[in-house]
Amino acid sequence: METILFLAHTEADGTLAKGALEVLTAAQTLAGQISGSQLIVGLIGETVQPAANVVAACGAARFLGVAGADFAQSRYASDAAAAEALAKAAQATIVLAPGTSRLNRVLPGVAHRLQGRADSHVASISTAHGITISRWFYRQRMEAVMQRQQRPWILLVDSGVCEAWTGAPGAAGVELLPVNLADSCKRTQVSGFQAPASDQQTIRPDANLLFVTGAGWTKKQPDGQVKVPQAAQLILGFLKLARASLGSTKSLVDLSGEGQAILPFLTHLNQVGQTGATPRHPKGLSTCCHGEEPHTVGWRFINERRAISLDPNCGWARGKADVLYVADAFAVMAQVNELLAAKAAAS
Numbered sequence: 001m002e003t004i005l006f007l008a009h010t011e012a013d014g015t016l017a018k019g020a021l022e023v024l025t026a027a028q029t030l031a032g033q034i035s036g037s038q039l040i041v042g043l044i045g046e047t048v049q050p051a052a053n054v055v056a057a058c059g060a061a062r063f064l065g066v067a068g069a070d071f072a073q074s075r076y077a078s079d080a081a082a083a084e085a086l087a088k089a090a091q092a093t094i095v096l097a098p099g100t101s102r103l104n105r106v107l108p109g110v111a112h113r114l115q116g117r118a119d120s121h122v123a124s125i126s127t128a129h130g131i132t133i134s135r136w137f138y139r140q141r142m143e144a145v146m147q148r149q150q151r152p153w154i155l156l157v158d159s160g161v162c163e164a165w166t167g168a169p170g171a172a173g174v175e176l177l178p179v180n181l182a183d184s185c186k187r188t189q190v191s192g193f194q195a196p197a198s199d200q201q202t203i204r205p206d207a208n209l210l211f212v213t214g215a216g217w218t219k220k221q222p223d224g225q226v227k228v229p230q231a232a233q234l235i236l237g238f239l240k241l242a243r244a245s246l247g248s249t250k251s252l253v254d255l256s257g258e259g260q261a262i263l264p265f266l267t268h269l270n271q272v273g274q275t276g277a278t279p280r281h282p283k284g285l286s287t288c289c290h291g292e293e294p295h296t297v298g299w300r301f302i303n304e305r306r307a308i309s310l311d312p313n314c315g316w317a318r319g320k321a322d323v324l325y326v327a328d329a330f331a332v333m334a335q336v337n338e339l340l341a342a343k344a345a346a347s
Helices: 018-033 049-054 076-090 101-113 228-242 250-258 293-299 329-346
Strands: 003-009 038-045 062-067 094-098 117-126 132-137 142-146 153-157 174-176 209-213 245-248 283-287 304-309 323-326
Touching (some): 003 018, 003 101, 018 038, 018 094, 018 117, 018 153, 062 076, 076 101, 094 101, 101 117, 209 228, 228 245, 228 329, 283 329
Parallel strands (some): 003 094, 038 062, 062 174, 094 153, 304 323
Antiparallel strands (some): 117 132
């Protein structure tokens, strides 16, 4: 018998993010697979009642919350105190939480306070032979299958592992727990947020398409000229029209340190591959990239892969892409942008 606590924080508008609803699906499934177990929902935020009402039909035995202005923003001291109080009140043996930056930073310390254990980047949970999790190491090249006897066991689950929970909203009876913070726990204050405009944002985790740029965009083109400004215009135009997320190869990101012309909006945060990110998007389109293994290892969770390259013998052609277009990416993307712009104007 296990007591499973679904632990999440609310967003600025009081709702639960998609990643949190995905983990609720995992918690609900786990509770249904273990005989005699119960599911408890624990929420942290300035207000938690609206979020609890949204998931009222999830089958939880109890709804717990820690609410107030002190818990609106991400802060280690207050978040740790709230998570510890929720885990103790629930008497949780298994805690499932979304792997957000806010909770990834806090919950390992909470596990230490509770004399438990924590594992992050959980990719799957199984009950076939006891509670078993899997996670990736070495940039998704090695998969580990793990079990632990220590309790409570805190699991931080990666996004995209489960479908987001859906259900009819209702009225949840939330038990609000009192958590009194000392002044020393309030020293960190959030003064504001700085973020690019929505049309300048290049990393969109929920986008349907990952658009990856390779170093070929900054090389000499068939006419002998380097066309970085035109490349930047084509790429940003496509991202805006398609609402795609931007990725990059390591070679293109590293050009900034070699004194070569670069795409000004690219950073190491856009890097995909062995030494970069492993995003999860339904579709992916690679342009001006050779498709070698250190890069394509980051594509393992992309369901449909397509590539544009002038080299018919590149790595994408050797079984790493579903479709390879042997063509000039400049010409192809210019025509694609024209079609997308015409479609947007007609709608």
